[in-house]
Amino acid sequence: MRQRAGLRLLLGQRLNNLISLTRLMEFEDLVQRYDKSRMVDLILSSPLEFEEYFEKYGEVSLPPSVAGVRMPGEWKSIVVLGMGGSAIVGDILRSYLLDRVDVPVEVVRDMRIPAHVGEGALLIAVSYSGNTMETLKAAMEGVRRGAYLVAVTSGGMLGQLAAKVGAAIYELPSGRPSRTALPPMLAAILRIVEAAGLAEPVNAREAAAKAREVVEEIRGDPLGSRPARIAAELDGKVPLVYSYQPYSPLGLRLKTQINENAKYHAFYAELPEADHNEVMGWEGGLAAPYHAVFVRGSKEPEELTVIIDYWREILGERGVRASELRSSGGGRLSEYLELMVLVDFTSYVLALMRGVDPTPVVTISRMKKVLEDRLHVSVHLRREMEELLSRH
Template structure:
């Protein structure tokens, strides 16, 4: 899994190339639905969060079997399923067919590819053979090209700059880098006997969720993610009064371009949390927002792999998910 995680910069660029000349014109479209689950859906979450202030159309990520009841022929459905076999996404595509949505699929094959090719829908095919969470770069990298007509600005250029930033960061996270100069190993050691709770303020909420799910799947640990400012209206009380607080390690994702209001809020929240537990902050040094978002994600992916190693866990298989899918297929 460490090798898969390390390939993120190349995946981003290859995903972008796979989607060249496959964008759907916005035309008179009202909304875009990005349907997916798990490691496939997180690509949509991060894309929407990153591009939120430049999106021309309404855009939302759909997790589940159905599209919103108002979906119709003036809407666009982007179906993201790495395996092409995700039953919820296939069901959402069937709903999109019935309502007349324009459909584009991002997948490595399976029934999703067969269905969409049979209908003449656009299909962006990415390389097969990976666990879905390990194919994030391919799936995310395709979205700026697909969405070229739905957003303002040159997202492709920003993606290339982000990939270059990750390439520069990578040596700091690799297994051969010693602990004292490897931030991913250092944080994994802090988490060895702690439960992580990852916090992100907009637009980092989905990045915090990615950290959580990577810890869940790669390291086989419970982990949680939460977002500011909402967490300051409920969770903060627990940090001030729960005697079990020291069992957890809160990880705060910070950004150099935080608004003054958010900066004051996060600084104050940190002070309260540190009364009952230790805390770790993550700050990426990338020049662009996407570089920092993906740099933070990149770090989290490596942390989850090293945490798996510390726990004696193989970070690649996800037996509980496989078992559940088999039971549902009976």
């Protein structure tokens, strides 16, 4: 009896191995067919890249003054400027520091900065290309008002501005989609707040350990992995992502990665706020085939567990399925890195399943061209920069 059970187990394992192998071949075939720029390599090397860049950025130091303004003895606020793939790192920083830093952390996704941003503000401008209109305008306004600028960029006009006003530059690896540069961006921003004396240094190797394990799991059986199973469930549905602090930025990341990689609508809301309005959407008639995904941490307040259980009940009553991506523990940074791999790979597999190349974002590129053609944005930005610099 025990022998037969053993045999069955052995056969089962072989069968599983065989299934994994078939799926591995199928995956490679999909990658070659759709992922022309091999985004997969960037996603699966993200924990390693985070470690590498964290090491590298440890060598950058903050100059005593920027654009003639001395580094403040005491910071009044941290303000991160960025758009899209370059903004999410600000959200992560904000959540990471939520209960750790004595000054407000604000993320500005706009051309205009709030009135309070001036002297005493640590102004971190994140623009992968260095040419993001909104970030550049906001950064210049900040410098004008005496904020202390730091640039995170691969170059472009932001790189030039930073060099000319004497700001520190955390140089990002160039030539790839900005959203795949999140690991170096995260390394940079953590090093910046460390150098500014606003946060303790972290152990990058330890923080990336869980994420590296997840990468190994995925490599072993990409199409059988947790993220791939969730991607399969999302295809043809309208994904609604829910998360809560301090994990919210990774929930939002899933939404935006689905948008950009899979060229597909997805929506995001934060708990417990969504309890007070969005939850009502499940009460009436549904106008679309929704699918919910909860992005969770390894630990959460009891209230949130009860709330999510209740949501699952309601979703069940409406015949709506729910999946979850959950980190497995470790420190907060470890959870972010683990969820980043899970979230990014989910959106990536969804792209393959939908038969689209995850890399190009034609509609965004076209919009930049439209802004250029109709408003000559880069000419104006360059002129604004010259004017600003002529004053220094």
